[in-house]
Amino acid sequence: MKKLEIIFLFAVILGMSSQFHCLAQTQFNVHGYLSQAYARSNGHQIFGVPKRGTSDYRSLALQFRFDANLKSTIIIQLSHKRMGESPVMKVEDDIELDWAFCNYKFNESHSIKIGKIQLPLGIYNEIRDVGVLLPFYRVPYAQYGEGNYMSETIDGFSYTYLLNKLSPWSLKFDLYAGQWTWTEWALITNPYTNENMQVVETAKIDDALGVQFWCDSPLEGLRLGFGGYRGDVSGGLTFSENGWVGAEELAALSFSLDATFEKYFLRSEYTRILLRKNDAQAYLYYTQAGFHLTDKLSVNGQHGVFRIKDAPSKTLNRKVDVPFFKDYAISLKYDVVSSFVLKLEMHWNESFFMEDEPVLDTTIQNPGKTQYAIFSVSTSF
C-alpha cells in the first residue's frame, strides 16, 4: 500500500472512531465509508478477481460537507478504490475526486446541484460504493456496470423537484444535463508474439440530457421509478472513429421497482439502450430479493442479464443477438450494527467479461463461465 493510501485509510478509520460528526449540528461535517474484501474465482479472472484470490479489493471515501446556511451546501467526496487485478485499475488514481458540487435549496420542493454530481439514475447509482447499504459487495453489474455506458457522476447540473410531500403519494423528479465518461477495456492477442495484452480506453458521452422520476406509493416502502437519457457517445474502444461501432447517438429508458419492507425487499430494474445509427439495442435487467432471517442476518439473491439485440456482425455479415452478461448470486449479510456489516457472497457468471480470455468476436463466440466468491467487511460513519 502506498503512503497516500495509508494516510487516507487512517483518516477514514480516525473518523469512524471519533464519531464527532453526529454529536453536534455543525456547519461542517465529515463522513466516510470503507469496504474491504477478499475475493477469489474458481475459473476465469473476472472484475479483478483472480483464481489465486486477492485482498487488494476495497472501496473507501471521505466526504467533507459545509452547510453555509439552510439553503446552500458545498460537498466534496474523495475516494480510493481497488479492484484486484482488473484492467480498469490501470487508469484509476490512488485517490480520486469522487464528486464535488454546490447544492442550493430554493425551498422544500426545489433544489439544484452544480458541479461533478452523482448521476441520479435508478435505485443504486448514487450509492454504488456504500457497502453498508448494499446486499452484495457491488451494485448489480447488469445495470450499473461501467461497460454498460454508465458512470457514477455527471459533470453538469441537476434540478430536483419534490411534489405532494404531504399527501399519501409523493413524486420526485430529477432533471440532469452534462457529460460523463467510463472506462472500456479489452484483452487482445498480439498476432506476432501471441501474447495477450490489456487495452484500456476512456469513452465519453456529451450533451447528455436525462430525467428520473420516482413515485412513492402510500404503501410505505414501495416506490416506482422511470427514467431516461440521451447523449452523443464517442471515444474508447467501441465509439472511437476506428472503434467497433464508431461515434453514436445513445438513448436509454429505464423502469425501476423498489419494495423495501421491514422483513424483506424486492428490487428490479430494466433498461433498454438504443444505439440509433447502428440500430442496435441492449437490454439490461436485474432482480434482487432479500429476507431478514433475524434482525441482523439476511439472505439475498440476485439475477442480472445484459443482452445486445441486433448487433452488427462483420463475420456473419448480418445482425445477431449477443448474450453479453448473465449472473446469478446469493449472499448472507450480517449487520453487527447498522454501520458495520459483514457479507459473504457467491456468484455464477457467464459473460464476455473474463479478463484472462481474449474475446475475438462476441457475435460468433460463446461467453466464458466462472464462479467467484467475495467476503467483505463494510463500515461507515
Place this chain on the structure above:
Amino acid sequence: MSKFIILVLFFTFSQENYIVQTPAKSSFQIVVNKSVKVTTISQKKLSKIYLKKIITWDDGRPILPVELNEEAEVRKKFTKSIFNKRVAAIKAYWQKQIFTGRDVPPPEKLSEDALLQYVENHAGAIGYLSASTSIKKYKVKVLSLQGPAK
C-alpha cells in the same frame, strides 16, 4: 378475494389521513424550544421533521430536530411509534441521505439532560425524551402529540 383486496387497500390508504385527537398514553414526550409557537403536532408531521422533509416551522424559522443516541430505549420506542420502523432502518435512510450528498441526520445527544440543554439553547429545536423525565429545570415546552403514538 376481491373484497379482501378492497379492504386491504382501504385500510392502507386510510392510514395516512386519520388523526386521533386523544392519543393513548405515550412512552415519550416531545419538547421544543420556548420560541416555537405550536402547541400540538401530528405524528405524520413529526416523522417528516425527523426525516428533514419539513425544515421550517409555520412562521418560517428553521426546525432543529435532535435525537438521542442509537442505544437509548426511548429512541427505539420513538422510532417504532413515529416511523413504525427499527432504528437501523432509519439509520440506513440517513446513510443514503449522507452519501448522496442530500442531507445529514439530526445531531445525537448522549443523555436526556444534554438533549434538553440543546433544545433550551437553540431556537426552533425539537426533541423527545422519556415520558417520566422531569423537565422543570429547563426552559422548554411540551408539545401534545396527535396520532397513534404509544
